[in-house]
Amino acid sequence: MTDSAVLQTGLQQPGWQVDRFIVATALAGLALLGGLIWLETAPFMVALFVIGSVLGMALYHGAFGFTAGWRNLVVKKRGAGMRAQLMLFGLSSLIMVPMLYSGQAGLVGAVAPVGTSLVVGSFIFGLGMQLGGGCGSGTLFTVGAGNIRMVVTLVFFIAGTVLGSIHLPWWLDQPGFDPVPLVNTFGVSGAIIVQLLGLGLIARWVNRVERKAHGNLERGELLWKGQEHGVFRTLISGRWPFTWAILILAAGNALTLALSGAPWSITFAFNVWGAKAMEVMGVNMSQFEFWTWEYPAMALKDSMLTNAPSVMNFGLLLGAMLAAGLANRFNEASRSRPEGRQFLASVVGGLLLGYGARLGFGCNIGALFSGIASASLHAWIWFVCAFSGSLLGIRLRPWFRLPN
Template identity: 50%
Template structure:
């Protein structure tokens, strides 16, 4: 009689935590939340924590728009885009009804709405091109910086510069031809707005699946993770679908806590404006910084700005995830051509985000989930710009998909 032996997967190799970074980041998150809660409000501290959870999720799933779009263009693999569409769909079924109510638990709710015009069309195309050269979108830049990428620090610095320049020019762009804000929830009613949004998102997902099947004969299967349970939860990698649903839930939590959806890039412009002001640039005389919201932010502590506080949380959350995964290893060397691409990409993203009222998060994710038509224009224009960025990457030695 022949004895058979079951073949079992090899156990995951043990992960050595980066103990120093993990301890430092945990303390920074705890002390940061306490300090923000004391200086501003418990609500602001909660938003800081939500930011940390966003950063952890983004890092463990490598959930970035840039690499996913590039992979679809070059390899005809669309699993990342389908996860993005699922994420937006999950948020939209909650966002659109909540925004129609106008408030929840005494908190006024405002969606990510913006005019549908030339500024969005041009700005989103610039952003799409820039993110392929810079190596990350708005959220992608933050979580890769948190993970220790020196190149993405370059992108972030120039992103901030571009955002400040964008605030100087935005009034001129807003004078260009434009339609007003268009809300699908208001125009079609809540059921109609939700249905149209879900059908459109489903159509995008179906199109990527069709392209992938024609190119490869089938859809790519997820690689099984050697880690299970708590080990995978803490150390990753997380599945894209699960991470997308987690991000949708955290964006809903942001809406209910802050009164508006998750956004990223306003914080960059604010940081740059405060630095410019500190060295004598009179940004407070610019039209943008005299509008009520920006004027209040410029005149207050950066910790009072929701977007800034959440951005700080994202960086720290990603750093924590990198430390837990044993991958926190900052790389100092950045080749010159790559540096130039990061600088150009950063400026284009910062400027483009300001013109188009946000990035992949504030305009695409939160915009479409809110039922705003400008989010769809942003998506189409940014994707076209991304095609140009993919074509230009080899000029800077940027082939491959390691950056997100």
């Protein structure tokens, strides 16, 4: 059978429907925005835009949400989502730590100071995750997939980052110390080994929790679950096994580092979007210290199409929209409208997410995923504090009439 025949057979399988309007809209958006980026910037920025769109599809089809993975472990005592995250961190550490310390000029890791700002910010972020319904990447890909509640979370997420940027200099004056790259203490190989051991210990704890509650471990979602419909249909319409998402997310972060000189990040773009909106409303953001620092000042002055995190976020939104259209689930997501306490949870959660992300130097992607991939001590502290905040958020969810 020829490749085209295989393609036709896959598309004609019973039960497969595609939302043609959403797919066409997403493709048009990708083409239009990709063209504008090409005209305004360099080809590598177009490549980052494409990577962002692929990452958005992987996050959606793989249902790779940090928030739900943590909650499932705490509430349902199921650890498949957490194990997938740990596998992702380990694989990326193996790939990216050697890249960062290969001696190649222009590569900068996701390293940050350790102190009051980090601890408070990551705890607040973890709390906001469970109330807002997603982390940085989770908020973006669910908004792209048409979730109305998450649009509210995103708006207040952006507002929270702006407020956090105004207060950040004060927080940085509180007790703390300079960034600690683990490579400086253990060397490249030693840092990787130490991190893999740490991830292994967490995985052992996760497995113990699950076995104690259920007597067994969920394994299907980490392998090839969902292929009763065939590889092609699973690839296009989901639900992906975690393994596929892990490979694409790890590769995407490594490519982002190679092309942009820095690992994948998300929430700094929210900062830029919010600050630009404030300036449109007549607020001079340069009166605040954060926006006089070199990189924020440059990002505020330049077009968003020249800002790598913004470009990748735009791609992620459209990629998730395309994925939802191919899975015919965009309209399903758009029917979920927050009311009453759920709306309040989105507002409060969004503000906490944004404020915490700025104080904690990023979200689950920029601070945790990219931080561990950079062998930075701050990422491990962020992990512990954000998980602790998430525990509080899980306990508060029922009051906001959010299901656990």
